[in-house]
Amino acid sequence: MKASLRASARSGWVQRVGQRLPGHAPMARLIARLPGAESLGRRVAVNSGWLIAERILHMGVALAISVQVIRYLGPQQYGVLAYGLSIVAMVDVVSTLGMRSTVVRELLEYPERRAEVLGSTVGLRLVTSLVALAVLAVLWAADPGSRSATVLVVLAAGLPLMSLAQLDLFFQASLQSQYAVGARFAALVVGSALRVAMLVAGAPLLAFAVAGAVEFTVTGIAFGMLYQRREGSLRALRFTRRMSVRLMAMSWPLFLSALASVVYLRIDQVMLQHLVGPREVGIYAAAARLSEIWYFLPIAIASSMLPLLVMRRLERPAAYTRSLEQAFGVSAWLAILLALGTTVIATPLVAIVFGADFSGTAGILRVHMWATPFIFVGAILGRALIAEDRRTWELTRHVTGAGVNVVLNLALIPAFGGMGAAVATLISYAVAGYLLCFAYAPTRVHGRLITSAVLRPWRLLRAG
Numbered sequence: 046m047k048a049s050l051r052a053s054a055r056s057g058w059v060q061r062v063g064q065r066l067p068g069h070a071p072m073a074r075l076i077a078r079l080p081g082a083e084s085l086g087r088r089v090a091v092n093s094g095w096l097i098a099e100r101i102l103h104m105g106v107a108l109a110i111s112v113q114v115i116r117y118l119g120p121q122q123y124g125v126l127a128y129g130l131s132i133v134a135m136v137d138v139v140s141t142l143g144m145r146s147t148v149v150r151e152l153l154e155y156p157e158r159r160a161e162v163l164g165s166t167v168g169l170r171l172v173t174s175l176v177a178l179a180v181l182a183v184l185w186a187a188d189p190g191s192r193s194a195t196v197l198v199v200l201a202a203g204l205p206l207m208s209l210a211q212l213d214l215f216f217q218a219s220l221q222s223q224y225a226v227g228a229r230f231a232a233l234v235v236g237s238a239l240r241v242a243m244l245v246a247g248a249p250l251l252a253f254a255v256a257g258a259v260e261f262t263v264t265g266i267a268f269g270m271l272y273q274r275r276e277g278s279l280r281a282l283r284f285t286r287r288m289s290v291r292l293m294a295m296s297w298p299l300f301l302s303a304l305a306s307v308v309y310l311r312i313d314q315v316m317l318q319h320l321v322g323p324r325e326v327g328i329y330a331a332a333a334r335l336s337e338i339w340y341f342l343p344i345a346i347a348s349s350m351l352p353l354l355v356m357r358r359l360e361r362p363a364a365y366t367r368s369l370e371q372a373f374g375v376s377a378w379l380a381i382l383l384a385l386g387t388t389v390i391a392t393p394l395v396a397i398v399f400g401a402d403f404s405g406t407a408g409i410l411r412v413h414m415w416a417t418p419f420i421f422v423g424a425i426l427g428r429a430l431i432a433e434d435r436r437t438w439e440l441t442r443h444v445t446g447a448g449v450n451v452v453l454n455l456a457l458i459p460a461f462g463g464m465g466a467a468v469a470t471l472i473s474y475a476v477a478g479y480l481l482c483f484a485y486a487p488t489r490v491h492g493r494l495i496t497s498a499v500l501r502p503w504r505l506l507r508a509g
Contacts, residue, residue: 099226100341103233108338110237112398113244114253115331120402122250124323127330129196129254131311136181136201138307140173141211144296145303146431148214151292163215164282165289171208178204192250193318199254203261209269215276224275228267236260298436302427305443309450309473313466316454321462329463331403332410335394339383339417343376343424366494369429374498376421381499384414405463412467416474422495423478429491438485446477 115123144166151162178201185194216225239256242248273279293300314333317326387394388411395407430439450473457465482492 099229103229104338104341106233106237108334110240111334114240115327115334115403116400117244118250118253118327120324120327120331122323122327123330124318124325124327125193125196125250126253127314127326128193128318128323129200130257131314132181132197133200133204133257134311135304135307136174136177137204137207138303140170140177140204140208141300141303144169144292144300145214146428147292147296148211149217150431152215152219158288159215160281161283161285161288162292163212164284165292166211166214167208167282168284169289169292170211171205174204174208178202193323196251196254199251200257200261203258207261207265209265209272209279212268212272215272224271225268228271229264231267232260232264235263298440302436302440302443305440305447308447309443309470309477312447312451313454313458313470316451316458317463317466320458325462328403328405329409329466331395331399331406332413332463332467335398335410336387336413336417339380340420342379343421366490369425369491370494370498372425373422373495374502376425377418377495377499378502380418380421384417387411387414409463409467412464412471416471418499419471419474419478423474426478426482426491426495430488433487435487438488441485442477442481445481446473449473449476 114126118126148162148166152159155162178198181194181198181201185191185198188194210228213225213228236256236259239259240253243252243256269279314326314330317329391407391410391414395403395410399406427439430436450469453469453472454466457469459465461468479492479495482488482495
């Protein structure tokens with residue numbers, strides 16, 4: 046009887062939520078389908094655990110192979126490969142159109158539209174990937190003798206079939222990331238095996254670009270096979286103009302935000318290539334390779350927390366605030382400890398890992414690592430802004446950070462090379478991930494929560 050009364054009360058509350066939130070009536074249906082906070086919290090923890098475990102495994106294998114590839118190619122040739130990977134990373138963001146969080150939200154709100162949502166998402170990414178590949182091919186045809194252009198086109202050739210990796214969003218929405226782990230691991234194994242074979246064979250630079258393209262392709266195929274095995278035929282997915290327009294209309298702020306985000310993650314290497322040269326790119330990219338291996342932690346936690354944040358914000362605002370402060374604190378202090386440790390051991394670490402040719406990498410690594418606290422809290426902040434439907438501000442902070450990064454790179458790279466790019470990265474992430482919170486009244490609470498979580502870490506022990 047009591048359970049029935051509780052269910053009835055919850056149903057009434059859900060209806061009132063939908064009525065009170067203009068333009069968000071579907072959120073009532075979302076909340077009605079979500080499990081209780083405790084159950085959802087456990088599922089978030091399990092899902093985060095799978096994502097983190099997969100990323101640790103991926104990090105270990107990929108880093109071990111990458112170190113050998115970097116040592117084998119040396120600063121000059123690795124700089125060419127790193128430049129190509131940076132451009133492809135930006136192309137990849139363009140091809141996803143910033144729809145990842147929007148698609149997860151649509152799948153939660155309208156599970157009956159799954160075939161149309163996923164079909165349109167995969168279709169849009171396929172079209173944009175093909176257009177991007179065609180543009181890069183035209184640029185290569187204008188200068189076919191350029192090693193950088195050739196490597197870039199070869200890498201980008203793997204993007205069209207990688208469109209099927211968008212099916213991962215279904216497993217994210219249903220908190221079933223344990224199944225997606227296998228798909229990504231299969232691609233990692235294939236890519237790693239190819240790179241090891243090329244190292245043994247003494248293969249040229251272009252062969253390593255082919256390995257990257259193959260890994261992209263295998264990732265897409267693996268997700269297609271996984272979805273077909275667990276959820277049904279891929280032929281059931283439907284690409285429709287109506288859904289495509291809807292997804293793009295809802296996602297454009299997130300698309301521009303994601304594009305700006307990847308700009309200030311990768312534009313430093315692109316600008317180093319054009320302002321200094323590939324050798325400096327190689328020195329800098331080696332430092333970035335070591336610092337960026339930790340970026341999966343906030344992304345995994347923040348991605349799994351999105352359903353929990355959405356629910357708690359609407360159902361238990363006080364619990365939402367506590368959850369946010371705890372997430373900020375854990376992320377920030379984890380990054381601070383990582384930065385402190387790296388600062389101490391940077392010189393011997395670089396000497397052991399990369400060798401004498403990369404001696405300039407240690408100083409860059411020290412500076413680069415101190416951007417991680419702002420990157421970590423920024424990932425949590427981004428999911429909070431999505432849960433609060435403040436997508437325009439999410440766009441504003443990323444565009445501002447990207448602008449700051451480009452301006453500082455133009456000012457610092459000609460005089461200081463890779464070190465200037467590292468300083469520009471640190472300042473731009475501090476602006477986007479923390480300082481801008483105080484420039485907009487509704488997000489000042491986030492800035493205060495971040496400050497409190499860092500300065501008073503004992504508060505993280507409170508029950509959420």
